[in-house]
Amino acid sequence: MNASGLVVSHAREGGFERGMRSFFEYRDLGINAATQGQVVAHVIRAVPGTEHVSTLHCHKVEFQFVFVLQGWVEFEYEGYGPVRLERGSSVYQPPGIHHREIAHSDDLEMLEIVMPAQFETEMVPAASA
Incomplete structure (x- = not known):
């Protein structure tokens, strides 16, 4: 990053790390630091063979x-049911919508952009599902 706040991220420079979900790896794109925590952008990829x-x-x-770069992922959204996203598909998830991932391909890669960069995740009790 330079003084103007410009951030350039190349795939060859940044590695993937395990993150919030054990079956995914995340590659930070530097937006969190550049925006002082206002926005996070990362590429998420599946970890083949993980439960x-x-x-x-x-x-x-x-x-x-979320924008799918490669492979496919299927989510379930409250009030909508299952939604399958394939390469080139995107979804805007409204704040607070109850959702879960149902399945994904071993070659899944997707771009996720979230505001703010640090956020809480709440599990939904089974009775409200």
């Missing part, structure tokens, strides 16, 4: 956007 377990939850965010 995938996702329970109904919601995020306390102002904005959440």
